[in-house]
Amino acid sequence: MIIKNRIDRKKHKSLTQKGNWILIAPIYIFTLIFVFFPFIYMFMISFMERAQVWGFVNKFTLENYRRILEPIYLNTFLQSLKLAFMSTCFIVLIGYPFGYYMAKLDTVGKKRMMILLLIPFFTSALIRLNGWIIVFRSNGVLDKILMGLHVTTEPLKLLYSYSAVVTGMIYLLLPFMILSVYSSAEKLDWTLVEAARDLGASRFQAFLNISLKLTMPGLLSGVVLTFIPSMGLFFVADILGGNKIVLVGSIIQQQLTKGRNIPFAAALSVILMILTSLILQLYKKLANTKEVEGLF
Amino acid sequence: MKKNSTFTKTYLAVIMIIIYIPILLTVIYSFNEAKLTSVWDGFSLKWYQELFRDKDMAQALVNSLILAFLSCTLSVIIGTLGALGMHRVKRKSNNFIEYISTLPIMIPEIILGMVFLAVFSFMGLPFGLTTLVIAHTTFCVPYLFMMVKARLVGMDESIQDAARDLGASEIRVFLLVTLPMIRPAILSGMLLSFAMSFDDVVISIFVTGARVNTLPIKIYTKLKTGVTPEINALAAVMLAITIVIILAAEKIGKKKMA
Numbered sequence: 001m002i003i004k005n006r007i008d009r010k011k012h013k014s015l016t017q018k019g020n021w022i023l024i025a026p027i028y029i030f031t032l033i034f035v036f037f038p039f040i041y042m043f044m045i046s047f048m049e050r051a052q053v054w055g056f057v058n059k060f061t062l063e064n065y066r067r068i069l070e071p072i073y074l075n076t077f078l079q080s081l082k083l084a085f086m087s088t089c090f091i092v093l094i095g096y097p098f099g100y101y102m103a104k105l106d107t108v109g110k111k112r113m114m115i116l117l118l119i120p121f122f123t124s125a126l127i128r129l130n131g132w133i134i135v136f137r138s139n140g141v142l143d144k145i146l147m148g149l150h151v152t153t154e155p156l157k158l159l160y161s162y163s164a165v166v167t168g169m170i171y172l173l174l175p176f177m178i179l180s181v182y183s184s185a186e187k188l189d190w191t192l193v194e195a196a197r198d199l200g201a202s203r204f205q206a207f208l209n210i211s212l213k214l215t216m217p218g219l220l221s222g223v224v225l226t227f228i229p230s231m232g233l234f235f236v237a238d239i240l241g242g243n244k245i246v247l248v249g250s251i252i253q254q255q256l257t258k259g260r261n262i263p264f265a266a267a268l269s270v271i272l273m274i275l276t277s278l279i280l281q282l283y284k285k286l287a288n289t290k291e292v293e294g295l296f
Numbered sequence: 297m298k299k300n301s302t303f304t305k306t307y308l309a310v311i312m313i314i315i316y317i318p319i320l321l322t323v324i325y326s327f328n329e330a331k332l333t334s335v336w337d338g339f340s341l342k343w344y345q346e347l348f349r350d351k352d353m354a355q356a357l358v359n360s361l362i363l364a365f366l367s368c369t370l371s372v373i374i375g376t377l378g379a380l381g382m383h384r385v386k387r388k389s390n391n392f393i394e395y396i397s398t399l400p401i402m403i404p405e406i407i408l409g410m411v412f413l414a415v416f417s418f419m420g421l422p423f424g425l426t427t428l429v430i431a432h433t434t435f436c437v438p439y440l441f442m443m444v445k446a447r448l449v450g451m452d453e454s455i456q457d458a459a460r461d462l463g464a465s466e467i468r469v470f471l472l473v474t475l476p477m478i479r480p481a482i483l484s485g486m487l488l489s490f491a492m493s494f495d496d497v498v499i500s501i502f503v504t505g506a507r508v509n510t511l512p513i514k515i516y517t518k519l520k521t522g523v524t525p526e527i528n529a530l531a532a533v534m535l536a537i538t539i540v541i542i543l544a545a546e547k548i549g550k551k552k553m554a
Binding site: 128228280 | 373412430494520538
């Protein structure tokens with residue numbers, strides 16, 4: 001009886017093992033063919049010479065990487081990083097308090113806020129940028145208001161400027177910060193803050209030593225979720241910045257469409273990817289976690 | 297204990313208003329008679345008429361819906377099964393696959409666009425709906441995978457074991473026990489991946505063919521060329537649909553909870 005049971009167990013186990021392969025086969029195959037292979041392929045062509053018209057020739061070269069060091073491209077990387085850094089700083093300053101205060105609301109308030117946040121979050125990014133065009137356009141809404149209040153006397157020409165691009169980035173990425181700080185602050189045990197206050201800590205001290213420390217994972221994942229995309233969102237620079245502001249994302253796009261230089265675009269992507277994974281590694285170390293918290 | 301000062305509430309309200317200003321302006325100007333948003337010439341519905349007459353726009357909308365539906369469906373299958381399988385039997389290779397499969401949502405989208413443009417020409421796939429679906433599925437799978445995985449980690453395994461001990465077949469256990477437990481995760485993953493696919497412009501631009509337009513690509517080209525009162529009308533329509541969907545999802549969620 002016992003032996004039979006054991007055999008059954010074994011049979012059952014090997015059966016589930018087999019069944020298990022059917023479960024994981026799709027994700028294994030799909031990931032290997034359509035994610036892993038493409039990235040390896042990109043890495044390879046970044047070392048190839050470009051062909052005359054389109055594509056590349058099978059000749060090893062480091063030229064693509066050398067070209068990135070040319071001042072024009074290096075500057076773009078720096079400008080991109082600067083813009084990402086600036087947008088992220090603003091997003092932290094605006095989004096952190098928002099997520100934190102939101103977690104302090106009662107259940108009904110939280111729900112209402114969440115719905116109000118989700119509506120723009122699920123509305124097309126392009127359509128939301130279109131709203132900023134209306135605001136920033138020369139003689140647009142902002143100009144009219146400022147001139148009406150006699151703050152300025154002539155149109156500010158804000159559309160197609162650096163500030164417009166930064167505003168667009170902040171606007172599109174802010175929800176990510178708010179949601180991830182909120183999910184962290186939601187779990188915060190407020191009695192700890194009270195205890196600190198009872199023990200004589202000032203409001204600020206209690207916030208710094210308890211709340212901020214405990215919501216740090218949310219803040220950090222918010223930074224990751226906003227900093228990384230802001231280097232690649234070329235359409236924000238396109239639509240709100242005209243041709244004046246060039247991001248790494250914009251050069252990659254130009255190299256693919258106008259320049260028709262796939263190897264160079266690949267090299268730029270490889271560098272951007274290395275930069276991204278450095279940021280992710282740094283995040284994992286700082287937050288002491290393996291996963292990016294927030295949306296999940 | 298939780299004191300909400302007026303400052304807290306004012307702050308939340310002010311930021312929320314700023315978030316909604318551009319959206320509301322778009323809606324207001326969609327009723328503007330004038331072509332330019334710098335002048336207001338009176339109320340008119342003509343941009344809505346123009347929008348509904350625009351056959352290209354309608355086709356782009358249909359394409360986007362098909363694309364989002366297909367990539368969402370594919371990623372539900374791939375992501376959910378993958379999360380289940382990896383949860384049941386732990387292998388070393390799982391970590392690797394998990395890392396690679398979540399890469400698409402960890403890196404700037406433009407890289408994915410570039411990668412797919414190169415690799416699809418190498419594979420000789422014709423650019424169009426097929427390439428769009430493949431590309432979109434790669435960034436939809438992680439949402440499903442990670443949400444289902446998170447749900448499985450917090451799940452009580454003994455219930456499934458109990459069902460098995462009572463003689464239920466594997467398929468019955470899945471359909472009657474496991475699936476109901478992970479359904480919320482699947483639903484929210486689907487919602488998110490549908491929205492991401494429906495909204496994507498960066499990747500789509502690179503992997504679409506000359507003849508297949510998606511709605512975001514269409515909007516992008518229109519916005520780039522300049523004056524676009526028709527887009528304002530489209531924005532208002534899409535906003536209305538989004539609000540209805542979110543409120544409906546909220547209602548359904550409430551019913552389930554009760």
